[in-house]
Amino acid sequence: MHHFQYKGEELFAEDVAIKDIVAAVGSPVYIYSKATLERHYKAMDDAFAQAPHTICYSVKANSNLAVLKTFINLGGGVDIVSGGELYRALAAGVDPKKVVYSGVGKRDDEIAYALESGILMFNIESEQELDRISDIAGRIGKKAGIAIRVNPDVDPQTHPYITTGLKKAKFGINIERALEQYQRAKGLANIEILGIDCHIGSQLTKVSPFVDAIKKLKRLLDGVRGMGIDIKYLDLGGGLGIQYDDEAPPLPADYGSSIQEETKDLGLHLIFEPGRNLVGNAGILVGKCLYTKKGEEKNFVIVDAGMNDLARPSLYGSFHGVRPVFRNQDGVIEGDIVGPICESGDFLVKEREIPNFRQGDLIAFMSAGAYGFTMSSNYNSRPRAAEVMVDGGKFEVVRDREKLEDLVRGERVPSFL
Numbered sequence: 065m066h067h068f069q070y071k072g073e074e075l076f077a078e079d080v081a082i083k084d085i086v087a088a089v090g091s092p093v094y095i096y097s098k099a100t101l102e103r104h105y106k107a108m109d110d111a112f113a114q115a116p117h118t119i120c121y122s123v124k125a126n127s128n129l130a131v132l133k134t135f136i137n138l139g140g141g142v143d144i145v146s147g148g149e150l151y152r153a154l155a156a157g158v159d160p161k162k163v164v165y166s167g168v169g170k171r172d173d174e175i176a177y178a179l180e181s182g183i184l185m186f187n188i189e190s191e192q193e194l195d196r197i198s199d200i201a202g203r204i205g206k207k208a209g210i211a212i213r214v215n216p217d218v219d220p221q222t223h224p225y226i227t228t229g230l231k232k233a234k235f236g237i238n239i240e241r242a243l244e245q246y247q248r249a250k251g252l253a254n255i256e257i258l259g260i261d262c263h264i265g266s267q268l269t270k271v272s273p274f275v276d277a278i279k280k281l282k283r284l285l286d287g288v289r290g291m292g293i294d295i296k297y298l299d300l301g302g303g304l305g306i307q308y309d310d311e312a313p314p315l316p317a318d319y320g321s322s323i324q325e326e327t328k329d330l331g332l333h334l335i336f337e338p339g340r341n342l343v344g345n346a347g348i349l350v351g352k353c354l355y356t357k358k359g360e361e362k363n364f365v366i367v368d369a370g371m372n373d374l375a376r377p378s379l380y381g382s383f384h385g386v387r388p389v390f391r392n393q394d395g396v397i398e399g400d401i402v403g404p405i406c407e408s409g410d411f412l413v414k415e416r417e418i419p420n421f422r423q424g425d426l427i428a429f430m431s432a433g434a435y436g437f438t439m440s441s442n443y444n445s446r447p448r449a450a451e452v453m454v455d456g457g458k459f460e461v462v463r464d465r466e467k468l469e470d471l472v473r474g475e476r477v478p479s480f481l
C-alpha cells in the first residue's frame with residue numbers, strides 16, 4: 065500500500081498534485097511520501113511486537129536525511145555499510161547505540177570513526193577484519209562490539225547480483241568456520257562479542273529462506289553459547305521483497321510471525337536491517353516525455369530521466385510500473401521508455417505495453433524509493449535530480465537539484481596546462 069493515487073484523472077502524492085511539484089522544482093524529480101514511509105516502518109515494527117527488537121534501517125536503500133529522520137523519529141536505528149552512511153545517520157540524529165555496521169571492506173579510518181561514535185556493533189565479514197578492528201580498538205582505547213556475519217549457504221531465490229548468502233558470495237564468514245572465529249574473538253581483549261548476524265539477499269519473495277537460515281544459525285548459537293559466550297543479539301539482516309510487478313512477497317506480519325516462531329525461545333534481542341521494504345514503494349521518479357519516435361522498427365518514448373537517475377532497469381533488468389500523471393493518453397502502444405544517455409542500456413522500460421505518451425506528458429516511474437536516488441550518478445554530466453518529500457497537503461525539497469557548478473566542484477585544471 066502506498067499513497068500515490070489518482071484523484072480523478074490526475075496522479076497525486078498524498079494530497080499534493082504531482083504536476084504542482086514538477087511546476088515548482090522541475091523534472092526529473094524523486095518524490096517520497098512520508099505517510100507511506102511511516103506506514104511501512106510501523107508494519108515492520110508491529111510484525112515483531114512479540115519480541116524485543118530493533119529496526120536498523122539499511123541506509124543504502126535511500127540515504128536522504130529526511131528519510132533517515134522519518135525512521136529515527138519512530139525509534140529506528142540504522143544499518144550502515146560505510147563511514148559516509150554513518151556521517152549521514154549521525155547528521156539525521158540517530159542514536160549511535162542503534163547503529164550496526166556491515167560490509168566486506170571497512171577501512172581503518174571508517175572503523176576508527178565508528179568506534180569514536182560509539183556504535184552498537186560491527187558485523188564482521190572476515191577473519192582479517194576481526195583482527196583489524198581489535199587492533200584499532202586497542203589503539204584508541206575502546207572496546208568494539210561485534211557480531212560475526214555468518215554466510216549460512218542458503219539460496220534466497222532472487223537476482224544473482226543481490227544474492228549474498230550463498231557460499232560463493234563475497235559476504236560473511238562461512239558458517240562452518242564461524243565457530244572458530246568466535247573462539248578467536250573471545251581471546252581478543254578489545255572485542256566484545258554481542259551477536260550473530262546474517263543477511264542472505266535482497267528482494268526475497270518467500271519466508272522459507274529466512275527460516276532455513278535461522279535454523280542453521282541456531283545450531284551455531286548452541287556452539288557459541290557452549291563456549292561460554294553470552295550472545296545478546298540476533299541480527300537477521302534485511303531482504304524482504306516488495307511488489308514491483310506481479311510478485312507476491314509475504315506481508316511483514318507473515319514474515320514476523322514465522323521468524324518469531326523460530327526464535328521465540330532463544331532469549332535474544334532481534335535486529336532487522338530492512339531497506340527496500342520500507343522505502344521502495346514510498347517513492348516515485350517523475351520524468352517528462354521529451355520526444356517520441358513511433359511507428360518505426362520500434363516505438364520509443366524518450367524522457368528526461370535516464371539510467372543515471374534510475375539505474376535498476378539497466379543494472380538488473382528490473383521492472384518499474386509506469387503511470388501517466390494525467391490519464392489522457394489515447395490507447396496503449398508496445399515500446400521502450402528510454403533516457404537521454406548515450407548507451408543502448410539506457411532504458412527505464414523495455415518492450416512493454418505502455419500508455420501512448422505524447423511530447424510533454426509527465427510520467428511516474430513507480431517503486432523508485434529504494435536503490436533509486438542512492439544509485440544515481442552524474443554520467444553524461446547530468447546534474448542529479450531533486451528529491452521532494454510530501455506530507456499530507458504540503459511538500460518540501462529535501463535535496464536540491466544539482467546545478468551545473470556542482471558538476472565540476474572539486475575539479476581543477478593543473479598548473480602545467
Ligand SMILES: *Cc1c(COP(=O)(O)O)cnc(C)c1O
Pocket residue numbers: 122124125143145166167263265266267301302303304337338339340341434
Ligand atoms: C543491502 C543490505 C540490507 C538491506 O537489504 P534490503 O533488501 O533492501 O532490505 C541489509 N543488510 C545488509 C548487510 C545489506 O547489505
